[in-house]
Amino acid sequence: MGEFAMPVDRDVFDPAHLGVLTDQLPVELVDEVLAACRRGERRVRLLPARVMVFFLLAMTLFPERGYAGVWRALSCRLRGGVVPSAAALRQARARLGEAPVKMLFDRVRGPVAPAGLAGAWWRGLRLVAWDGSTLDLADEPPVRAAFGAPVHGSGREGAPQMAFAVTVECGTRAILDAVWGHRRTSEPVLAEGMLGCLRPGMLLLADRCFAALRLWQAARGTGAQLLWRAPARLSGTLIQRLPDGSCLVERRGYAKGERHLRVLVRLIEAEITIRLADGRTRRESYKLMTTLIDHRAFPAADLMACYRQRWEIETALSGLKAVHKGSLRPLRSRTVTGVLQEFYALLLTHHLLRRLICHAALDTGLDPDQISFTITLHTTRDSLITGMGTRPCQAAQDWEHTLAQITTRPAPATRRPRTSPRVKNRPKVRYPFRNTHPNPKTQTATYHITIHHPPSPSPSPSLTSTPTT
Template sequence: MDVAAALLASGVQDSEPSFALFAQSLDPHWVEQALRATGTATIRRRKLPAEYVVWLVIGMAMLRDRSIAEVVRHLDLVMPVPTGERQHVSGGAVVQARDRLGPEPLAWLFHASAAVWASASADEYRWCGLAILGVDGSTLCVPDSPENDAHFGRAGTSRGEAAAAYPQLRLVTLMVLRSHLLVDAAFGPYSDSELSLAQRLWPRLPERSLVIVDRGFANYENFQRLADPAHQRYWLTRAKQGQRMAALRVIRKLGSGDTLVELRPSRCTRRLHPSLPETLTVRAIQYQRKGFKPQTLLTSLLDAVAFPAAEIIALYHERWELELAYDEVKTHTLEREEASLRCRNPQRVSQELWGLTLAYNLVRLTMADVARRAGVLPNQISYRHTLHFVRAFWISAWLASPGVLPKRLQSLYNELPLLVLPPRRNRAYPRAVKIKMSNYPRKRPRSQTNGVN
């Protein structure tokens, strides 16, 4: 059942909390299984049951501009008393309920739902019979608390300061590039490298797939690990800036700027990984776009007939869909706060992050439904407007009587043309900002400064 059908079907019920209007897109049985699989299901019926806390954590990401207390209220997440009246739940009770739940059920739920949603989406938008996936990393700031500082650590700065203003976690995601649905995610302290975090994601690559990776992941070990022609698993990346084509041994020329070349591991790689083969055959495709420097793509797609060079060049630029996805999360979902996440404790940060990935996928699932109705691709739908659409409906579901919700939903779907984006223009963005920094002095931990009344 798609999201719209689920919402319309559930709109006739008058005894469910408002979040249940979305519960059919996130199968309630998954929530139950997540609680049982992680040992967090309880018999005792509390004011804030575990299954409601799951929706609270998702709602915290979806309704970023609301306090946690408001999210509880908007989603009607407190069990009623026998008289039918809703009970009040204190902030301390919410914290205790979240701590009882922990991050594990949210992680389990994300992986279970992503396995279904992302797999179906990848099948829907294949290229040459292959699912098109991408891997890249980013960082998120967390609140400046002693616990977060000790666990996640901080980045250094380029201005001579000892460390950055906020602790940061490092995040690497595996995504279906043509729908932006997340397949998997791995995160850890800032000191964890993207390469080490990505090791957790490589086993999730399905058969008959092509993973497009940033050149930071381009190394001999990954080239060998990700290439699996027997199961039709392939990779594509851009050569590193210092990797000269003249230094590569050409095996065979396939066409203009299209050759099979031989790679050899460095001495360091050979010493660390003695089991790696002596050589690896890859395909090198050279091209130059007007106004840009010449570029070289490296790939394990060796068949020039099945995988034409011109199509591979065009396909590589879909890697930027992952950069856009990080922008959707940071700028629009988290609204570019200084501290991206809310929680001051590492366990709650982990829980919140899994809730964020679930919320993002729910919005993206709605966008896929909108795209089908509008007859366009999911990346032609506005994430920002869809997020506002979902937020508005969640809040209106709390305020409106159940009987009018199907009509309200239908009126929202009548505005679908507003969500369709115009064709993308060819644009280039220099890595520069207009405002570099604030003129105010830096606020240091536990320091007292003179303020202005």
């Protein structure tokens, strides 16, 4: 198909911007992706594909607005421009499809933290983590059939949901990769689709649900180092006890298709004592397994303290779902193609916002954790309405204004240790109920880590030569 070559300042192409995020997503990159996906036009439409890409991204920045409201935010600087109807915008979305948005996300995603950025590196290794979650979808028969729905205790199905998994850079919470699947797809199966983003020089943190031996070997084959939480019942053949309290253990596969697998891992068992501000004490046992065998370069206590960085992905998912999308708001699309299109647009804009936070932190000397994601989101929305970041003659002034907005009240550089007990989510019911258990309060706490020393290994010369990392 032919490509259009129209000037950007024409009214029909003027809404092709994203405020202060425009520099991170130039029009030339969008045109290149559209040409690669064969979405260019032979004739100039009132809603070109280029404009629809930016409309989709703006739609994820204004999830509470309808199509007309999003278009007004994009084109409020225009005078006398054509205002398309909601039906025309839906048809233009259908013509665009999901492929350009997915390719654009693949072109933009990736690590953004430079070497030495606080919180992003540990002992020369880039800290990354992966985890899974779900997104609520519109209750339409095609969507329910494609993505599935959770089944409640009464046996009735709830609203449709999409299962997805993301890999996040812990220091900046930028998205490195993402995959989606059916509601019943397990997180380890989803994680297999993200192995391509792992590189040597990374330290991958993961929860205990990913502890399958086959996934462990696949992730280790990428060259990345691993630090995963192990199930409490995980056991193996003790090979050697190390001076720091950890031990080398041979893991054998017991699941179907894994019985021939043998790997050598370093196992760390510890008890974490949490003393709350009200005087109460809580204890929890942790068991970690890692590929970092050298106990001198990577002591067990330091690895146990480093694992706390895995909670950065929980904060990233909370920002994506509760702040960016809205916790009580499902995706607005009512077709399978529209859901995937909106999913990748949401991930793309979220990654651009995290990159903006990282750039602002580098310019001001702050830690990215000190910059509020909510303030950054609102500042970006305002800049899209006012057209900031789209005028080359005022680029420096717009950037200075953005820095002043998102770094006005940074969080403290060192936050106090806090804890809050985990509770079961409140069931989604239509009728009010009596809340006999008040919401738990977050309290200031102090942590103490005690490494458990395993018993001495029994002599078995045949085992020292069989395990492989």
